[in-house]
Amino acid sequence: MIAKTKKISNYKQLKKELPTTRYVDPEYVYINMDTQRCKTCGLWVQEGDYVKLGQIIGEREGGFFKQPVYSTVSGHVEKTVRKLDSSGKEVEFIKIRNDFKDTYDESITDRPESVIAKMTKEEIVEIVKEKALIGLGGAAFPTYIKLDTKEDIHTVVINAVECEPYLSSDYRLIMDHPEQVFKGLQYLMQASGAKQGVVAVKKTKKELVEILEREVERFKDLNIKIAKLADFYPQGWEIETFKGATGIKVPIGELPMKYGILGFNVSTCQSVFEAVKHNLPVVKRYVTVNGDAVNFPQSIRTRVGAQVKDLIRLSDGYKEGIDKVEVIIGGPMMGTSVETDDVVVTPTTTSVLIFENIDYDEEPCVRCGSCIYSCPVDIQPVSIMNAVKRNDKKAIEALEAKKCIECGLCAYVCTSKIHVTDYVRKGKKLIG
Amino acid sequence: MEIIQKSAPHLRKPNANVVRMMRDVVIALLPLVALAIYNHGLTAVWIMLAAILSMVGTEYVYYQISDLVNKEKFKLKNKNFTLYNYSVMVSGVIYGLTIPDATPIMIVIIGGVIAVLLVKLVFGGMGQNIFNVAAFGRAFIALSFGAAVGVANFVDSEVGATVLGALSASPFADITVNYSLMDMFTGIGLPGTIGETSAMLILVGGIYLALRKSFDVFVPLVYVGTVFVLSLAVMVRMDLDWWYPLTHILSGGLLFGAIYMATDPITIPVTRPGRVYFAFGLGVITFVIRLFGQYPEGVVFAILIMNMFVPAIDYPQWARSKFSVRSAIIFTAVVLLTIMAIWVGVTYVG
Structure with a gap:
């Protein structure tokens, strides 16, 4: 409420x-x-x-x-x-x-560990580029562009938070192939020159934490740690994950590389392993x-x-x-x-x-403010909605509608069951 | 089977709904209604009925007429009829509880009809009203009919002096000689409006609403806190005892207004800082009216005045959903200046 x-x-x-x-x-x-x-x-x-x-x-x-x-x-x-x-x-x-x-x-051949260990940043980036690896969490951003950053990277964060309810594909991947995730992370650290690797998971997923901690023992010389994050939404959003995993607050709109962090989804990390080790897309x-x-x-x-x-x-x-x-x-x-x-x-x-399918009856907004209280980027969905209804572009801009990450919490919490997120989306479109 | 396409998100919080929120307020008010009937008997029953029915009835008739104008088929159960979400019911109960027991039923009805019509329906119904409906109705009958019914201090009282009336007459004389603080807390047998006198039951309702998260607990806390701090300043300045701030909090409509009227989400700002500024403004205006004004009580007027500032507080160019360092510093400065003004001003009272 x-x-x-x-x-x-x-x-x-x-x-x-x-x-x-x-x-x-x-x-x-x-x-x-x-x-x-x-x-x-x-x-x-x-x-x-x-x-x-x-x-x-x-x-x-x-x-x-x-x-x-x-x-x-x-x-x-x-x-x-x-x-x-x-x-x-x-x-x-x-x-x-x-x-x-x-x-x-014919190109699909395994690389021996000894060869991989000698690879430079450029070589790994080249493989990642050639195998068309993209962010598998859903963003589909080419991984090689991220990895090819000129900034000094100190930490690689693997995002295994999977904060949306009812999803378990990343969970399944770690349960079945934790060693591949760790190998992938190793290659990513090798390529970026990071000293530290962090795997971020929800602390409520006890089985995952247990399995990952065993892998940490196995890859002792890698300096990888497990960040156990609290179970809330949207913890899997990059900026929240980085904050929880490393304590560094990346301002919205800035690249995390500038702050020495590289973040990858756990599936992306595993695909890096497949690409580098087996040369597979x-x-x-x-x-x-x-x-x-x-x-x-x-x-x-x-x-x-x-x-x-x-x-x-x-x-x-x-x-x-x-x-x-x-x-x-x-x-x-x-x-x-x-x-x-x-x-x-x-x-x-x-x-x-x-x-x-459930059709919700929208009632008039009573300005209860739940959407504002719940917004992870601290904007005011209800005010943006009203500005969109008035077609008031100046107000939409002043209310920083651009910051919205479309997490959907405003519509989720709405006491009047109004589709607030849709209005904010419209607002973002209006101001281009 | 059909596949429906919708936009994200595809989940809705199950227990978040307006009906629950409004129903909670009605539930929280029930003990007060019971006490009103216990204290005033049938008079209270008639006043409550008149207040609720006049408001609900006005809304019903209004929507039936507007449907007729729009050439829609007449149905006994109107589709716009917002009784089902308890919103007008809440206004009616709150309005009824703020009315002194000597008020003629006719006046109660006129106030209810005018309030719903002018403040709510004309502006577009639920969610659009600019003033708190109950507060407007209360102020309307007080200002229009106060003299007509021959009640001296209609804003606050029935016939006879209330606590605040006595306090207004002689601002710094120890009131606990006539009214004990315990009586003010329980509110049984105390003169005043039919529902506002029992601090204890109001607090019980407030705690219920806070636990159910059906209102923003910051508003009453800051509101009552402001009045407390300001009266504390007066207490220190005029060398009074603890009864002074406690009387201010426990008597009159402060707790009732803070918990049930100032938290009506429709007529308060939407952001947390905005709500804090709003509640602070309420506290200052209430206390200034009590201390310097002609009327012994200022809660209703404070709420109506601050309602007018809501669009300004929510103005997109400066409304932010979190306190910034700058806004916190400015706000603290304003609070300190207000305390100083009261500190200096109180010496001119009386």
């Missing part, structure tokens, strides 16, 4: 500890040509061509960087189709028929399928390029007797709701949530 809200209650009573299934052999995979950051793309193969796993089949172009496109299976190229990607946008996909042989491209990832309208919630280790509707089918489909559902790609607070389940799993797809 009229107080600061820091926790998202699990009122849908969903579990976080889910069983895991492997689904690595879909009949077709779809590789996206455009992404939210790369608007154009060149295709290097044509229909009927045989491609191998890890083969470059094209090149995406974002404004200031280029990114090769990799095939995630071996098989024959078919037509390009238009489908939705994980951001809910319709983009071009190239369809590849899987031959179930997983024939690796992102081929597989964990996707959580959860929600109160799906029959069997579970974590799925899936091939990148599989279809979301197959994942839902694998989870025994939608529950009977529910006539309206929401399909959300990403977390319940910041994820994108899509209009159909014909969506492709891209490297940044962390989860698929299927909720029973």
Whole structure:
């Protein structure tokens, strides 16, 4: 009510500890040509061509960087189709028929530890760039640009907080492959020259802390520590994570590199391990399928390029007797709701949530102030909403609507069930 | 099965809703209503009924008429009818409790109708009112009909001197000779309005609301705190005893106004610093009216006056959701200056 809200209650009573299934052999995979950051793309193969796993089949172009496109299976190229990607946008996909042989491209070779140990920063950055690694937490920012910073880095922070409720793909990844995360962190520290590595997790996830602490014992000479952060939302937001993990407060709008910190999502960190060690692009990832309208919630280790509707089918489909559902790609607070389940799993797809649709009745705002009290960036959502209704650009600017990180807390806490976040989004658009 | 597309976030806090908030206020007020009926019998029943029904009825009739004007089909249960969210009910109960028991029922009804109509409905209904509805109704009947019904100190009293009335007549004479502090705390049998006299029950309601987080606890704390500090200054300056600040807090409408009227979220600023400034302003105005003004009580006027400053406090160019060092320093300076002004000014009283 009229107080600061820091926790998202699990009122849908969903579990976080889910069983895991492997689904690595879909009949077709779809590789996206455009992404939210790369608007154009060149295709290097044509229909009927045989491609191998890890083969470059094209090149995406974002404004200031280029990114090769990799095939995630071996098989024959078919037509390009238009489908939705994980951001809910319709983009071009190239369809590849899987031959179930997983024939690796010649470039996919393991590097021995002794070679890796001698690598310089430039060499590792080059691998990360060549393998098209991006921020797998959802931001999809090219990892090599971050890693190639000219600033003096003292700490690499691995963000394994996963603060949104109902998500467990990062949790699953650490439970299954903690050593890969630590190796990835080791390479990242080697590349950035950082003296210290920090893995940030929620202290409420006791199993994770336990497993990570055992790995710390194993990698004794690496100076890695585990930061156990309090369980509140949005703790996984970069600036909050850095504050909790290192005590350094990075002002909003400034790059954390300036303060000597490099932050990576835990999945990104693991993909760095795969790239450096096995020379692999992102081929597989964990996707959580959860929600109160799906029959069997579970974590799925899936091939990148599989279809979301197959994942839902694998989870025994939608529950009977529910006539309206929401399909959300990403977390319940910041994820994108899509209009159909014909969506492709891209490297940044962390989860698929299927909720029973609830229509809330909006009541008039009573100016209770809960949204202001709960806002993590200390702006005034309700005042911005009123300014948006008046179309008052000056006021929107004065209220610093730009600072908004769209965490969704203002709409979550609203006593009148008003979609405040949407108004703030509109405000951000209005002032450009 | 249909897939619905919506924008994030996809969750809503389950127990956050306006109805609960308003219902909590009604629940917190129930002991006061019970005490009013215990103290004043049927008179209190009639006043409460008149206050609630006049407000609820006005809103109902207004929306029915506006629907007719918009050529909508007549339905007995109006879709706009905001009774279901208790908001007008809250205004009605609070308004009823602030009325002295000698007030004719007709005047209660007129006040209720005018308040809801002029302050709430004309401005666009729930969430749009610029003044606290109950406070406006109370002030309206006090100023318009005070003389007509032949009650001397209509703002604060029934027939006969109230605690604050006595204090207003002779500002620094020890009041505890006639009224013990314990009586002021329990409020049983004390002259005054039908619902404001019992500090104890008001505090019980306030604690309930604070535990349920249904109001912003900062507002009453700062409001009452301001009055306490200012009366403390007077106490030290005029060489009085502890009864002086305690009387100011326990008597009159201060606690009632602070907990139930000054916390009405619609008519107070939205940010925490804004609410602190607002409550401080309330405290100063209340105390200044009590000390220097003609009326013995100033809570209702303080609330109405500060309601007018809300848009200024919330002005986007300077309203911030956290105290900055600069604003904290300026605010502290203003507080100290106010205490000094009272310190000097009190010597001119009487």
